[in-house]
Amino acid sequence: MTEPAHVKLGPAPGNPASYGRVAVLMGGSSAEREVSLRSGSMVLAALQRKGIDAVAFDPAERTLGDLAAGGFSSAFLVLHGRYGEDGTIQGALELLHIPYTGSGVLSSATAIDKIRTKEVWRAHGLATPAWRVLESGFAADEVVAELGLPIAVKPASEGSTLGFTKVVSAPGLMAAWELAAAYDDIVLAEAFVNGRELTVTVLGSGKVARALPVIEIRAPEGNYDYQNKYFGDATSYLCPAPLPPALTTSLQSLSVAAYRAIGCSGWGRVDVMLDDSGRPWLLEVNTAPGMTDHSLVPMSARAAGLEYDDLVELLLADASLKIRGARDLPGGSR
Numbered sequence: 105m106t107e108p109a110h111v112k113l114g115p116a117p118g119n120p121a122s123y124g125r126v127a128v129l130m131g132g133s134s135a136e137r138e139v140s141l142r143s144g145s146m147v148l149a150a151l152q153r154k155g156i157d158a159v160a161f162d163p164a165e166r167t168l169g170d171l172a173a174g175g176f177s178s179a180f181l182v183l184h185g186r187y188g189e190d191g192t193i194q195g196a197l198e199l200l201h202i203p204y205t206g207s208g209v210l211s212s213a214t215a216i217d218k219i220r221t222k223e224v225w226r227a228h229g230l231a232t233p234a235w236r237v238l239e240s241g242f243a244a245d246e247v248v249a250e251l252g253l254p255i256a257v258k259p260a261s262e263g264s265t266l267g268f269t270k271v272v273s274a275p276g277l278m279a280a281w282e283l284a285a286a287y288d289d290i291v292l293a294e295a296f297v298n299g300r301e302l303t304v305t306v307l308g309s310g311k312v313a314r315a316l317p318v319i320e321i322r323a324p325e326g327n328y329d330y331q332n333k334y335f336g337d338a339t340s341y342l343c344p345a346p347l348p349p350a351l352t353t354s355l356q357s358l359s360v361a362a363y364r365a366i367g368c369s370g371w372g373r374v375d376v377m378l379d380d381s382g383r384p385w386l387l388e389v390n391t392a393p394g395m396t397d398h399s400l401v402p403m404s405a406r407a408a409g410l411e412y413d414d415l416v417e418l419l420l421a422d423a424s425l426k427i428r429g430a431r432d433l434p435g436g437s438r
Contacts, residue, residue, distance in 0.1 A: 120155035123420060124177025127202075129193065131162035134185030135266050135287065143395040144182040150416040151180070163193065172200050178423040179204040180416075181392055185262060189392040190216040198427050205419050207391040208426030211367035215391045216261050218292050221366060225386055228365045230358070232386045233377075238281050238291040244274040247293055254296035257281060259288030270296060297377035297385045302345055304359035304376065305393070305404040307418070309369035315356035316404040320345035341400070343407045355384055362386050370422050373401055 128151065130144020131137055144160060151158035161171060163183070171179075179202050183193060191213035197204045207215065214220050222232045234251055237260075247255065257280035259267040267287035269280035277293075284291040301323070305316040320342040344352065359374035366389055373393040377385045393401045395416075405415040 120157070123156050125175050126151060126156055126158040126420065127161040127171065127174060127176045127179045128158050128182060129161050129163060129179055129188070130182045131164050132183040132185070132188045132193075133164045134183070134187055134189075135262065136184035137164070139394055139396065140182055140184045140188065143184070143399065146397070146412075147180055147182050147395050147416050150413040151420065153413055154417055156417075156420070163187070168196055168200070171196075171202070176202055178202060178420065180420055180423070181206050182395055184392055184394065186216075189390075190261065194426070198425055201425065203423040203425050205423045206370040207366075207368045207372065211369065212391050215366050215368065215372070215389045218258070218388050219260050219290065221388060222386075224365055225362060228361070230362055230365065230386055231384065233295040233297055235292055235294040238277075238284075238293045242277075242281070244277040247277060248274045251293060251295045254298075255280075256292075256294040256296045257284050258292055258294070259284045260290035260292045262287045297379050297387075299377050299379040300345075302355065302376045302378055302384075303400050303404075304356060304374045305371070305401045306360055306363040306368070306374060307371050308422075310364065313360050313363055313368075315359050316401075317344040317407040318347065318352055318355050319343040319400050319404055320347075321400075341403060343403050351382070358384055358386070363389060369424075369426065371401065371419055 128144050128148045131141050148158055148160050158180070161174070179197055181188065181193065181204055183189060187193060189212060191209040194204065194207070194209045194212050198209065214224060219235070219237065222235060225232045236247065236250060238247065238257065253272060255271045255277070257269045257271055257277065267284040269283055271277050271280045281291050301321040303319050303321065306313050307316065308314055321339065322342065323339040347355070355376060359376065362374050363372050368389060368391055371393070373390045375387040375390070377387060379385060393399065395402060402412050402415060406412070410418070
């Protein structure tokens with residue numbers, strides 16, 4: 105299924121008043137603040153073009169007290185990385201009884217942790233590259249013997265390829281570990297998969313979650329780093345990816361299964377490598393993907409016939425409290 109036809113839209117589009125006052129949470133204090141501000145400004149503009157009473161809210165500059173007192177009916181989360189994509193702000197919104205877009209506390213916390221994500225996928229029988237945690241004093245030769253070369257070294261809980269290194273020889277492991285450790289206390293070493301880099305947007309929740317068209321990413325020399333993701337024009341994106349129909353369907357089904365295994369809801373993006381033999385390997389799932397002019401979710405939605413402003417409204421319409429019974433608590437019926 106390549107279109108979001110069965111994703112529940114919630115309040116009827118075209119009735120801006122039904123959404124009440126919306127806080128667009130952007131910025132924050134993570135290493136991805138700059139990209140979050142860019143994403144948030146575009147989401148805010150889209151909601152306002154729809155006639156929705158939406159305002160910007162930066163948790164790095166305002167308090168939760170301000171959020172509680174703001175009269176908000178819901179929150180659109182465009183916070184990337186720590187404190188925004190890790191269950192932290194989701195927990196605060198649950199306590200404040202403010203429905204929000206995207207995944208809940210547990211699924212957000214699981215998805216941002218690449219190691220926990222891989223453990224869940226493995227438990228579900230879903231293929232993900234072999235890995236190990238790199239701790240201070242690790243033996244580089246042992247790591248190479250276990251994982252082979254090249255090796256992907258990255259922080260366990262960061263996004264946007266921050267702190268990422270492709271290591272091609274044992275001596276390079278230490279420098280890669282030091283870079284990743286500057287972002288996170290836990291560093292992941294993962295067997296590098298050579299092949300085609302793909303990503304799949306998933307919309308909805310549970311049994312009605314559906315995948316949008318697959319995107320293939322072709323970055324200069326295969327280096328899809330922070331600069332090439334958000335600021336350069338050298339990376340090319342093929343959407344829909346030039347794949348046989350049966351393989352496309354299989355990748356979409358795999359991505360939905362990976363998304364559901366983590367318990368994601370609302371929206372997300374699953375990153376996959378297709379190795380040289382044609383076997384897919386799951387890398388990670390993003391629960392608050394970018395929404396900039398370089399971002400992949402809007403690109404995939406457009407290929408499915410869903411323009412940016414309509415995508416944003418569809419995501420807002422799905423805002424909810426995720427903790428069972430939360431709407432029955434005092435103040436929970438906003």
